[in-house]
Amino acid sequence: METEQYLLSGIIFFVVSALSALVPAKKIRTTAYFLSLLGSLSFLFLGFNLITAAPASFPVLAVSSYFEFALRGDALSGFFVITISLITFAISIYSIGFTRDMARAGFLGFFYNILILSLYAVVLSENLFTFLIAWETMAIASYLLVTIERTEKASRAGLFYAVMTHIGTAFIIVLFFLLYRATGKMDFEGMKAGIAAMPADIKSVVFVFALIGFGTKAGLIPLHTWIPRAYPVAPPQVAALMSGLMVKMGIYGIIRICMDVMGQGPEWWGITVIAVGAVSALLGIxxxxxxxxxxxxxxxxxxxxxxxxxxxxxxxxxxxxxxxxxxxxxxxxxxxxxxxxxxxxxxxxxxxxxxxxxxxxxxxxxxxxxxxxxxxxxxxxxxxxxxxxxxxxxxxxxxxxxxxxxxxxxxxxxxxxxxxxxxxxxxxxxxxxxxxxxxxxxxxxxxxxxxxxxxxxxxxxxxxxxxxxxxxxxxxxxxxxxxxxxxxxxxxxxxxxxxxxxxxxxxxxxxxxxxxxxxxxxxxxxxxxxxxxxxxxxxxxxxxxxGKRKTVYADSWDCGIRGLTPRMQYTATAFTKPLRIIYKRIYLPSRDLKVRYVLKPFFVKSIQYGGEITPFFERYLYEPVTGFINVVAGKVRLLQSGSLQLYLGYILITLIVLLIFGT
Amino acid sequence: MKNWIEAFSVIDFISIGILLTAVTLNAFKSIESYVKAYTINSWLLAGLIAVVAVLVGETHLYIAALLTLATKGILIPLFLRRIVRRMRVTHEIQPYISNSLSLAISGILVAVVYASLKDGIFVTGFSRNALQISIAVILISLFIMITRKKALTLVIGLLFMENGLFLAGFSLTFGMPTMIELGMLFDMLMGVIILGIFAVQIKRAFASADLDQLTVLKG
Structure with a gap:
């Protein structure tokens, strides 16, 4: 009983907070975040109840016998609910001060709350239907938050993110269909019970798809490319939400599907995950x-x-x-x-x-x-x-x-x-x-x-x-x-x-x-x-x-130039130079040194140094794929003449062919 | 009355009238005649519904006949005529192909439909011919839409097609529920109004309502 009340009050707090963020009055918009705090607290208690009590189901809304919007909490969801609550509580407090002078703060506040709610919904989903709705709500809300600053860079990053996340979702949908076909159940518990009927090789396909689909959201290398684009343009509290919590939904998905629903698999599953994890960790840093x-x-x-x-x-x-x-x-x-x-x-x-x-x-x-x-x-x-x-x-x-x-x-x-x-x-x-x-x-x-x-x-x-x-x-x-x-x-x-x-x-x-x-x-x-x-x-x-020492306070030695300037400090680029040299096989750096002389070779007028690394995965994985798609799209484009009559002609020809061969 | 209808195959005659009005589109050269052909076509359709209503004796079919007459037979033609006048079109239809060729292709279309549906795949309904005719009307009007340049001919082609679809649905089911028919009629009315406004706007924006000008919109 209590658990359901926490759930209900949490949802209500976030929804009201989201709506009041849209009110065009600064005072109300700021107080909206206090409601988010209460929402996080409610969910925190819900999480504590979930990890101590037996798994509980909360049927919310049944659209039809198949498409039922239902929530269910077990110990795993409980842990994630606690994590989300702790983090969002702090981020909401931060947002009170941070968003005060921001442009489009109402829009930001609205989707901020929607994003948090969708995070809860993902970890509390009982069935595939609910999960996908929550998952997509999360993607859309985060996309809108990434593109909140209407700059060229932000909209490009947002587009890239949207494409990547939908590729991931496509894999997730396919793996859900595979699970549904094998077990005949839409809810995770039912699938878990009927998983024995699933052939081992199909299970492995599901595992690979889960790794790709959820891995895109989690940001595994080489599916990480949206992360360095999206985070820098997002407002910091959104970046904190996405990096701290949203990408963890990918981890949740992998654990839920590969360890909970499918129980256990052959050894190579774990080895693959370790390999991918090691590569992501090393290359990431x-x-x-x-x-x-x-x-x-x-x-x-x-x-x-x-x-x-x-x-x-x-x-x-x-x-x-x-x-x-x-x-x-x-x-x-x-x-x-x-x-x-x-x-x-x-x-x-x-x-x-x-x-x-x-x-x-x-x-x-x-x-x-x-x-x-x-x-x-x-x-x-x-x-x-x-x-x-x-x-x-x-x-x-x-x-x-x-x-x-x-x-x-x-x-x-x-x-x-x-x-x-x-x-x-x-x-x-x-x-x-x-x-x-x-x-x-x-x-x-x-x-x-x-x-x-x-x-x-x-x-x-x-x-x-x-x-x-x-x-x-x-x-x-x-x-x-x-x-x-x-x-x-x-x-x-x-x-x-x-x-x-x-x-x-x-x-x-x-x-x-x-x-x-x-x-x-x-x-x-x-x-x-x-x-x-x-x-x-x-x-x-x-x-x-x-032994005894005497302390003398004086200026640092400045090579006799008289007066230290900030330009003499160690720079960030210089700090990492040794690593760039050691790992040059990985970075594949290119450097560009332009020296202009007053009198060669001793009197230098100016030195320009530019260095950049080869974006390996973009160049050798993404560019070939996008290039191929562009070529194919160019071919398909020939069908698109822009002439209305031609399009109608396609329809007429199709109809006639169907009439002749269809009967 | 019922015996009379059956003795003179009134239903088949009206259906053939509907087909013929569609075929005549191939020969016409001015938009006014297109509108006239559509008016006759709609009246024939309303008449057909009325005749079937007499045969079956259901009240809602009478209502459907009246509604068809009111909207398709009177309201839409009046509106179309107004648009034609407002656009001051040059009356020329400007087909892409010659009228005689277009007539021949229409004949082929009718033959294809009859050949492929000769066994009457649907046994319910009131007439064996009505289904073939309605599909022939749909294909002919689609063909008209493809081969004529003006935006307004496209609208009329669409309207003919809708009549054909209505006839097809009607011939299979003895009339759909009144609610659905009402909805379809309302849709049609709105569609024509919107398309008419668009055609006028296109004319205003591009100084022409020729559809081949639209290719410049391609991205």
């Missing part, structure tokens, strides 16, 4: 680190984190198919925990980037600098997000990635040779990813927040409004909280993990994470204490061994 545009950097970093999540999901599928349920549960718990963590810290980072861009008037790191003094709280929260995403203790990213490592490294227990080879390789990929990610966030934070301001705008940057700070804080603080007390968040996802793998993974006792049947254990709190002790010990050691 490699592409991220060379970007100087803050939002673009974060966009590619989302691709990386989706890859990390998929490493966990893939490992879980692989272990499940060889019967190692305990290991499978560890991997799935790691993946789901990373879903929550990534939503938290990526949300904080995107919201932070919004504040920075508004404050410094640019999204380019090369034009920032010294922001920490001007925006201390934003800087603090951004730093917290950056530390979490680099998987440094004592933040939450560390715990989830540690669990992922553990599950991958424990792959040697698997009876299968392939699994024994694949899982450490996945672990190695994850390790490399983590290292590059750390370098990337050193760059993102260091170049934009430290040093001297590079432009006048950056010098005049001002801190965001209190609500924006609270919004970011509400995402940044849990990063630390869940890092210190992972048991809190793990308790929300364990029911889902148990339902999907039949085992409980890491049990927390007295603040220590222990992985069952192994010696692997982690105590974040002890780790923190150790870190503090180590820091103190190092400081003491320096003091004792170094």
């Amino acid at each position: 490699l592409y991220a680190i060379i970007e100087n545009e803050l939002k673009l950097f974060l966009a590619y970093s989302s691709v990386e984190n989706i890859g990390i999540i998929l490493l966990g999901v893939g490992a879980s599928m692989m272990f499940k198919s060889s019967g190692l349920y305990a290991l499978s549960s560890v991997a799935l718990a790691a993946a789901l925990f990373h879903v929550l963590n990534h939503a938290l810290f990526k949300g904080a980072l995107f919201l932070g980037s919004g504040s920075i861009i508004r404050g410094a008037g640019t999204g380019n790191m090369e034009r920032m600098g010294g922001l920490l003094k001007r925006m201390p709280y934003t800087g603090l929260f951004f730093l917290a997000g950056a530390l979490s995403i680099c998987a440094l203790p004592p933040f939450n990213g560390f715990v989830s990635e540690w669990l992922t490592y553990q599950s991958l490294l424990l792959g040697y227990q698997s009876p299968s040779i392939t699994a024994k080879i694949v899982s450490p390789l996945g672990g190695a990929a994850l390790a490399l990813t983590g290292a590059i990610a750390a370098a990337g966030f050193v760059k993102a934070f260091g170049i934009s927040f430290l040093g001297m301001p590079r432009t006048a705008e950056a010098k005049d940057a001002r801190e965001g409004s209190p609500s924006m700070l609270i919004g970011m804080g509400l995402l940044a603080v849990p990063c630390l909280l869940f890092g210190l007390f992972p048991g809190l968040a793990l308790s929300w996802l364990l029911p889902a993990v148990f339902a999907l793998t039949g085992a409980f993974p890491a049990l927390e006792s007295h603040g220590v994470l222990v992985i069952g049947q192994t010696s692997a254990a982690l105590s974040p709190a002890a780790l923190l204490i150790t870190m503090i002790f180590m820091a103190v010990a190092v400081l003491l050691a320096i003091r004792i061994m170094g």
Whole structure:
């Protein structure tokens, strides 16, 4: 009973909030976000009910016996509902301050609420029909939010996104038809019950289609190309919603179809997912680190984190198919925990980037600098997000990635040779990813927040409004909280993990994470204490061994030029130059150096340097496909003369042919 | 009365009249005669419905006959005439092919229809011929739409086609429910009004209502 009331009140809050956002009065539009807060709270309680209680169905509206709009919540939906609620709560608070002076804020507020509702609807769908409606609502709402700034760039990005997401949806529809044909059921529970009737090879087709269809939404490489286009043009709170939550719907879909509905598959499913995840994680962060545009950097970093999540999901599928349920549960718990963590810290980072861009008037790191003094709280929260995403203790990213490592490294227990080879390789990929990610966030934070301001705008940057700070804080603080007390968040996802793998993974006792049947254990709190002790010990050691020192305050050495200027600082491009050289096989860079001399060779007048990398997937995967389609379309165009009579003639000829041969 | 109708095959005669009015379109050269042909065609259709109403003895068929007469027989022709006058068209139809060739092709179309439907695939209905005739009317009017240049001839071709469709539906079902017939008539009326306005607008915008000018709109 209670659960239904939470659901109903949540829906009503969001709908009313969406409608009141359309009222052309600034006061009402701002208060609309308070209603969204209440909506998020209602759904939060709903989520808590779902993970503790037995799965519950909420029939909403029956269009016909086949097309029934129905919601259903189980432990997995419950976990996702909690995640969505936590993130949207913070983002809504941020939006109160951020949208105050925005153009088209009413439109933004309306579709913002619709997008949130559709996210809930996706994870709460009982059947395929509901799922597809929610899925498409999500796509349309996010498309309209991406194109909210009516610029050429935004509309191109939006179009690209719309095309990609519909290609994905096409695959999803086909896989749903396959499932429906095999089981005769439209609802997930019914399909799960009747899945035994499905031939194994058709199951594999469904798996591949799920990976492509949901992977497009999740942003797997090579289907990620819409992400670096759409996120940078979207408003920051929308980017946070999309990166933090919407792409996770792709993960939800893969888990729901491949692990819940189809139970378990052959081992190569899991191996494929691990491979795709490893490639996405590695290439995602490699592409991220060379970007100087803050939002673009974060966009590619989302691709990386989706890859990390998929490493966990893939490992879980692989272990499940060889019967190692305990290991499978560890991997799935790691993946789901990373879903929550990534939503938290990526949300904080995107919201932070919004504040920075508004404050410094640019999204380019090369034009920032010294922001920490001007925006201390934003800087603090951004730093917290950056530390979490680099998987440094004592933040939450560390715990989830540690669990992922553990599950991958424990792959040697698997009876299968392939699994024994694949899982450490996945672990190695994850390790490399983590290292590059750390370098990337050193760059993102260091170049934009430290040093001297590079432009006048950056010098005049001002801190965001209190609500924006609270919004970011509400995402940044849990990063630390869940890092210190992972048991809190793990308790929300364990029911889902148990339902999907039949085992409980890491049990927390007295603040220590222990992985069952192994010696692997982690105590974040002890780790923190150790870190503090180590820091103190190092400081003491320096003091004792170094003896007494005298501190002299003076200007930095400036090579005798007299006066340091911002131009002497390390630039973002220069920072990543070593990586560009090391990974030149991947980037395939082209460089363009133009030197103009006053007197050759010693007196240089000007040096121009331009460098760019080859967009590999665009050039070698997308361009051939679009080229082929263009050629075919050009041929088909010959039919389109524009003459009305000719079109009618086609009809007449068709009719006559049908008359003669049809009877 | 019923015996008379059957003895003189009144239904077949009226149906053939409908076909003939469609065939005459091939020979006409001015839009006014097109409108006249359509008027006669609609009256014949209304008459046919009335005759069937006498045969079957259902009230709603009488209503349908009256409505057909009022809209297709009177209202639409009046409106069309007004448009013709307002557009001050040059009365010339300007077909793409010669009238005699067009007449011959129409004959072939009728023959194709009769040949392919000779067994009467539908056994219900009141006349074996009505179905073939109605489909022949549809094809001929489509053919007229293809071979004539003016936008207004296209509209009239469409109207003929609708009459043919109505006849086809009617010959199979002894009259559709009044509600549907009303809806169709209303649709038709609106369609003609909109098309008429469009034709006038096209004329105004392009200084011509020739349809081959529309190819410049192609993207």
